[in-house]
Amino acid sequence: MTHDERISILLVDDQPLTRVGFGLLFGAEPDMEVVGEASDGVEAIRQARRLRPRVVLMDVRMPVMDGVEATGAIVAAVPESRVLILTTFDLDEYAFDGLRAGASGFLLKNALPADLLSAIRTVAAGDAVVAPRVTRRLLETVAHRLPSSSGAVADSRLDRLTPRERDILIEVALGKSNTEIAADLFLSENTVKSHFKHVLAKLGLRDRVQAVIFAYENGLA
CATH class of the missing domain: 3.40.50.2300 (Response regulator)
Known part of the structure; x- marks a missing residue:
């Protein structure tokens, strides 16, 4: 090497x-x-x-x-x-x-x-x-520190997502793995991965952790 x-x-x-x-x-x-x-x-x-x-x-x-x-x-x-x-x-x-x-x-x-x-x-x-579930547990513990979504204007980047991509983002924010998301939405795991890559690209996020935080901050979870 x-x-x-x-x-x-x-x-x-x-x-x-x-x-x-x-x-x-x-x-x-x-x-x-x-x-x-x-x-x-x-x-x-x-x-x-x-x-x-x-x-x-x-x-x-x-x-x-x-x-x-x-x-x-x-x-x-x-x-x-x-x-x-x-x-x-x-x-x-x-x-x-x-x-x-x-x-x-x-x-x-x-x-x-x-x-x-x-x-x-x-x-x-x-x-x-x-891990997705650990991320969710961490966010729930400090949820009171997140900005309230009531009355707040949602991030305009959400408009870039297709309905299916928004579904994927919500599932990710709920702490579900790609396998679980595939079962819930009747998709293949590779399709879920492909959609999620598009979600990250459209929202300008780097990874799953940032996607979960984005979803929580915008009231999707």
């Missing part, structure tokens, strides 16, 4: 021992390479701009600037970089804020090494790593 084919990773955590541990884990993988480290959000943004990593492994609680603010800045400045949030609790509101800021998913800090490695590869491939 050449240098360019490896998944470049930026480690962001204010604990040096944590960064060392992650570095050893990823360094043992032939398809991964740690290209930089940062101990706070400001340094993370600077390093991301300079190194343009495929994946940023981001802690949320850090000095100077937290991981949520840093995530938003990195996603805006380096759109090819995918951010994976690390959090202590699976229903941590920091994790939700990180997803809204543009992260492609979140993992618990005590996740098994195999799960972390799988998540890195999944995010690097352009998918989200938060």
Whole structure:
């Protein structure tokens, strides 16, 4: 595997021992390479701009600037970089804020090494790593923080969707897998995947997580 084919990773955590541990884990993988480290959000943004990593492994609680603010800045400045949030609790509101800021998913800090490695590869491939039902549970926990849809003007991007694509978006927001959506709507799973790709493209969203948040914010779920 050449240098360019490896998944470049930026480690962001204010604990040096944590960064060392992650570095050893990823360094043992032939398809991964740690290209930089940062101990706070400001340094993370600077390093991301300079190194343009495929994946940023981001802690949320850090000095100077937290991981949520840093995530938003990195996603805006380096759109090819995918951010994976690390959090202590699976229903941590920091994790939700990180997803809204543009992260492609979140993992618990005590996740098994195999799960972390799988998540890195999944995010690097352009998918989200938060399971649909976990995303729904997270959103329901912090639903009171979402803007009320009553009296609000729906996002004009919704008009770009066909009725079938809107159905797919609603099903995704309800936490259903592609297999479940296919059964509900009497479609093949490949057709569901194709429709959902069109949904993401028309709405300008990056992955399933952002689609769920968009649907909730626009009162579709």
